[in-house]
Amino acid sequence: MRLSRKQRTAIQLVIIGISVLAWIVLLFNPGHIMTMEHCHISASGPSAASLSMLLQMNPLSSQMLGWGLMVVAMMLPKLIVSVQMIYLQSFRNLRFVCALLFVSGYLMAWMLAGIPLIGVIIAANLFFPLSYIPALIVFAVAVVWQFSPLKQRCLNAGHNHPVLPAFGWNAMRSALQYGAVHGAWCIGSGWALMLFPMLLPQGHNLAMLIITFVMLSEHWEHPVFPQWRYSLRLRLLRIIIAQAKLKLMGVVC
Amino acid sequence: MNNFIRKNAWDACNGGQFKDQSGNYTDLYWYAKGVEAMKALPINNAVSWWFYGAIHGQYLIATAHSDPAPASFPNWTKIASIPASANLNNPPAQSLANLFWDQCQHGSWFFPPWHRGYLVALENILRDIIISLNGPADWALPYWNYLNQSQTYKEYQIPPAFTVSALPDGTSNPLYIPERYGPNGDKNIYIVVGPDTQQDPSANDECQWDTIYGDLIQPAQPGPGDLTGYYYGGMQTGFSHDPAGFGDLESNPHNFAHVMIGGFNGDAWTDPNPAEQTEGLMSDPGVAALDPVFYLHHANIDRMWTAWNVTGKNANPSNANWQAGPTANGNSQFAMPVDAKGTPWYYTPADVNSTTQITFMGNGYSYTYDDLSLTSYDTTPPSKMQATISNRLIKLGGKGLDKGTHMEQNTKPELVGASDTALTLNSGTTQTAVKLNTTAWKSVSKSLLKASVSTPPNDVYLQLENVKGTNNANFLSLYINDNFVQSVALFGIRMASMKNSAHGGAGLTFKFNITNVIDNLHLGSGLDFSSLNVQIKTRNPIPKGSEITVGRISIYRLSQ
Structure with missing residues (x-):
């Protein structure tokens, strides 16, 4: 059983719309929530005073807000298929609630992950202000992680779409739980990629766009046996090229 | 360009035998000789029987499309009928396995075209072997039409050539394998044919009355055009991997025949210790194509599809996402090896859309069947196909x-x-x-x-x-x-x-x-x-x- 084309499209549009809005906010970067304000506090290097100053200039609350927006912008499109399935598999009166709880569970997981990851960002700014070194280190880690069996295991688990209970509290609790678990596997596969743009002193918007493309692509690959595999997992690119080719050939119905 | 003719393994082979009434070898004999030659090759040879079986599915190594094999049955190393000469310990290079193995398309609207290409590739390999053995240059794969209501032969039975232990020359019969148990687990291999009633699941060709191959999103109105709501060839397999369900042709007779032939070893309801090891090979896609009868079963499914097009005058999808195959959604393309080192033939559903206009390795290829009757069992549409929406409204007292x-x-x-x-x-x-x-x-x-x-x-x-x-x-x-x-x-x-x-x-x-x-x-x-x-x-x-x-x-x- 599948949703009608109209229903599927409506869900896609709503999710993509929210994601685009979040992108717009991020690109305008109000109150510098997406970038860490730096200061050369002390010539003698990091200290409690410089940490205090850094936190004063970049309160944790605004960092978390920025992080949340980034997650919404980059990750929400990954949830389209899951939300469509929840919508299909829920009673009409629970469709929206269950979908919302699923998304909330997912975002909660990412917000929790944001605490240590923002810690890393603060530390990087404290020890290497305006330096590309932390970004390069994380990039190297991300590359290794990218091809590792552990990452593949996380990606595979992200394809687990359980059929949820349909009635009452059970349905709602399961949707929330499913969102949190789905989020956890998503964090497992994408934490390093998410961290990388946040550590770039310059050009992190462009990096975020590229990373979003990569993460969407790899999320849409079929599960494969976890082992070291040097694959870029660019399914989204393959789809775009194939569909463009079909359109150019003028054979699309 | 030759137009090869695939013939009924019972009627055209003297009742499913290796020799006809004049003592000449039949298509089944030459099939056996071809299979014998392929079985003699090790698994790392891309035109070996074992390699070809693994193209459909396998439980031996992990590939780009599969998990590692289970340690016990159905791991291929635990299958008695695979000889040591297959050299399972020395599989092909991982890149070859990733390209060719575990490709079978099931629960998908690509089920009919993928299997058509699979048979075409195998048929060409077998024909080359047969010609090299001085067999007929126009040899084509026979089919087993278990739905045929012949008065001459009990065609619901497996052709005898698959059950005898020796070829006419006394050598071992490569078409026989012991891991075939039949619907009742007594090694009597036959297909239970009939309407699908509660008495016993039965294979039939009711699917042939469908008139719609597949659709994008939803099932059609059940009744004329679509027997179950899944369409003839299956629902669109697109971007996401949500289960699309089996098309009607795939569900019955295809799946039914697989399970009935493979079956369950032992008297099902009196066996005190039923075990997985007692499943026949045809029951599981990861081992099914090791059984030589697999290809005759699929030739029959392909024949039914051809008849559905030609005699039933039903069209395959014109949708570009079907015509272009899985690559349109970023998935792997269909690929079959055509020689020992694994030169691939890449194909799309469009390449195999019609049996008389196939594009095979850049050339035209053509075959047909000696019987393209739309149905062999049900000659009139079943009553549920006649239950139109109009009838339903009348029944419900609609206005x-x-x-x-x-x-x-x-x-x-x-x-x-x-x-x-x-x-x-x-x-x-x-x-x-x-x-x-x-x-x-x-x-x-x-x-x-x-x-x-x-x-x-x-x-x-x-x-x-x-x-x-x-x-x-x-x-x-x-x-x-x-x-x-x-x-x-x-x-x-x-x-x-x-x-x-x-x-x-x-x-x-x-x-x-x-x-x-x-x-x-x-x-x-x-x-x-x-x-x-x-x-x-x-x-x-x-x-x-x-x-x-x-x-x-x-x-x-x-x-x-």
Whole structure:
């Protein structure tokens, strides 16, 4: 059983719309929530005073807000298929609630992950202000992680779409739980990629766009046996090229 | 360009024999010689029997499309009929395995074209071998039409050439394998043919009355055009891996025949220790193509598809996403090796759209069948195909019906009932109450009460979601409030339940159209109840440690 084309499209549009809005906010970067304000506090290097100053200039609350927006912008499109399935598999009166709880569970997981990851960002700014070194280190880690069996295991688990209970509290609790678990596997596969743009002193918007493309692509690959595999997992690119080719050939119905 | 003719393995081979009445070798003999030559090659040779079997599916190594093999059966190293010369310890390079192995397309609208290309590639390899052995240059793959109601031969039986132990020259018969147990587990290999009734799951060709190959999103109006709601060739397999379900051709007879031939070793209901090792090879896509009868079964399925096109005058999809194949959605292209080192023939459904206009390695290739009758068993459409929406409206007392009135198709699904928890099936019958959502169920009732041309009645479907397990050699028969609905075969359940497969371990999904049952309940005692009594009956006992689970039983209504 599948949703009608109209229903599927409506869900896609709503999710993509929210994601685009979040992108717009991020690109305008109000109150510098997406970038860490730096200061050369002390010539003698990091200290409690410089940490205090850094936190004063970049309160944790605004960092978390920025992080949340980034997650919404980059990750929400990954949830389209899951939300469509929840919508299909829920009673009409629970469709929206269950979908919302699923998304909330997912975002909660990412917000929790944001605490240590923002810690890393603060530390990087404290020890290497305006330096590309932390970004390069994380990039190297991300590359290794990218091809590792552990990452593949996380990606595979992200394809687990359980059929949820349909009635009452059970349905709602399961949707929330499913969102949190789905989020956890998503964090497992994408934490390093998410961290990388946040550590770039310059050009992190462009990096975020590229990373979003990569993460969407790899999320849409079929599960494969976890082992070291040097694959870029660019399914989204393959789809775009194939569909463009079909359109150019003028054979699309 | 030659037009090769694939012939009936019973009628054209002297009743399924190696020699005809004049003593000349038949197509089955030459098939055996070709298979023998392929079986003599080691698995790392891309045109060996073992390599070709693995193209369909395998349990030997992990590839880009599969998990590592289970340690015990059905690991290929545990299969008695694979000789040491296959050299299973020395598989081909991983890149070759990734390109060619584990490709079979099931539960997908690519099922018919992928298998057509598979047969074409194998047929060409076999023909080259046969010609080198001074066999006929026009040899083509025979087919086993188990649905044929011949007065001369019992064609529902496997052709004798597959069951004798020796070729006419006294050498071992490569078409015989011991791991074939039949529908009753007594090594009598035959297909139970008949209407699908509650007595016993039966294979038939009711699917041939479908007139729609497939569609993008929703099932068609059941009745003329679409037997079950899954269409003839299957629903569109697109971007996401959500289970699309089996098309009608794939479900029955394809899946039914697989499970009946492979079967279950031993007297199913008296065996005190049923075990997975007792499944026949044909029951599981990961070992099925090791059995030489696999290709004759698929030649018959391909023949039915051809007849559906040619005689039934039904069209394949013109949709570019079907024509271009899985690559249109970023998936791997179909690839078959044509020589020992693994030179690939890449093809799309468009390349094999018609048997007389195939593009094979850049050249034209053509074949047909000696019998393109639309049906072999059912010569008149089954009654459920005649149950048009007009008939249904009349039955329900609907108003405003004129002949030729155009009815909109119901397309919006809504969940109206579901089981509370996952269900583990028992051997035999498992019964459960599927709770209905009061408000949603009232909508169904209301739609039946107010049925008219402008407000067509809802269609109602039951879906067994995420059916998982390892027991392929089984059937499930579904009953609603003691009314038989339909049987389904569990061919492929093990592979679909593997975590790292394209299915993501979701298992199989089976959809049943229960509209007719609901209509009758409505006309009988009415729909004023809070749950449906669902019974699921297994045909064979479930082996220990091989449980079958159903993630959820869901009831959907389809409305406009």
